[in-house]
Amino acid sequence: MENGIPTLSQSYPMSGGDGPHSYTRNSSYQKAALESAKAKIKEAILEKLDLENPNPKPDLNVYKIADFGCSVGPNTFDVIQNVVEAIKLKHQREGTKGGNNHKRLELEFHVFFNDQPDNDFNTLFKTLPHHYHDHGVFSCAVPGSFYSRLFPRNSLHVGHTSYTLHWLSRAPEDVSNRNSPAWNKNSIQCTNLVEEVTDAYYQQFKKDIGAFLEARAQELVPGGLMIILGQCLPDDVPMIRTWKGVVTDMIGDCLVDMAKSGITSVEKAESFNLPIYFPYFSELKGVIEQNRCFSVEIMEEVKHPMEEMTLSIGFIVSKYRAIFHGVIEEHFGDGVMDELFDRFSRKLAQCPIDFKECQKDMQFFISLQRIVD
Ligand SMILES: C[S@@+](CC[C@H](N)C(=O)[O-])C[C@H]1O[C@@H](n2cnc3c(N)ncnc32)[C@H](O)[C@@H]1O
Secondary structure (H helix, E strand, O other): OOOOOOOOOOOOOOOOOOOOOOOOOOOOHHHHHHHHHHHHHHHHHHHHOOOOOOOOOOOOOOOEEEOOOOOOOOOHHHHHHHHHHHHHHHHHHOEEEOOHHHHHOOOOOEEEEEOOOOHHHHHHOOOOOOHHHHHOOOEEEEEOOOOOOOOOOEEEEEEEEEEEOOOOOOOOOHHOOOOOOOOOOOOOOOOOHHOOOHHHHHHHHHHHHHHHHHHHHHEEEEEEEEEEEEEEEOOOOOHHHHHHHHHHHOOOOOOOOHOOOOOOOOHHHOOOOOOOOOOOOHHHHHHHHHHOOOOEEEEEEEOOOOEEEOOOOHHHHHHHHHHHHHHHHHHOOOOOOHHHHHHHHHHHHHHHOOOOEEEEEEEEEEEEEEEOO
């Protein structure tokens, strides 16, 4: 949000439906990280969520929970289940203290699934767990960019977002500008090898995350929690030294090869830059701590359960196809995906990734509490 005007955000949905290339069937990597953070989310709610501020009146026992950038499921369903269970448990525990009657009332939950308007919400709602209503969980979609306001003031008790905030509202303009020192001539991502490119991406990231926090600060009730999970880089590890950096550059090489073969244009290949930035941990810490509306309750690394594994070519190709589907089709048009990911698969077979040689990225867990003004 800039001067009260919503920041324009481009939209690159994950691959929809439930077919072999869908995010639904190719998001086990993100799911594994969410599993490993489950206990932390529960703990953050048990220890920190303020039950008095969210529900000051005895007849208001409805908790409002939003998952920002929920995609198509099923990961978002596990997240919501976990948050609902944690709030119920907290109520049970606190309700037994001091004979507080209102805390014994049956709880109900209003769950908001947010993503960009062209996210496949149909698949999400078709696969919504049937037992939701029996457990007092009512849900709806909230389409729109999380870089601007999506909810009324003081209306949410818990916000959650996972594997989303590296998606910028747009790729920085200068990285596609031939006349700029930040022209990202040799890559489709921020490799962290060219200072001007890194800086352009970092400035955009800072602006975007600032807008995200500003919007959430208005929407969360005082004492409410914002939980953020995602991926960043240890301070001394440039993106290009991680296996994810290596495979992303390989996809860029395949696009250049396709341009050379006339399948797409050189101009298109050269002007393509992913609107993605993985900050260094200190950068992330800096922007989070700069905000004045939330207290930082937890900010720490979580181990990814698959970080020591050698991932198969099939796994890597499917994971990246599901994630990059929207952004690649938007730039190169329909009909390039099969060719691109066949080429990518062959390249990976010719030059296998040496996972032991690559440096590790970092998964982070952040719990923020809305300060009571
Ligand atoms: C990698 S998926 C993560 C999905 C899910 N949270 C998970 O952990 O499996 C990233 C999601 O963020 C969404 N996203 C990216 N930028 C967004 C924005 N500005 N507003 C809302 N959603 C956004 C994408 O559309 C996509 O569904």
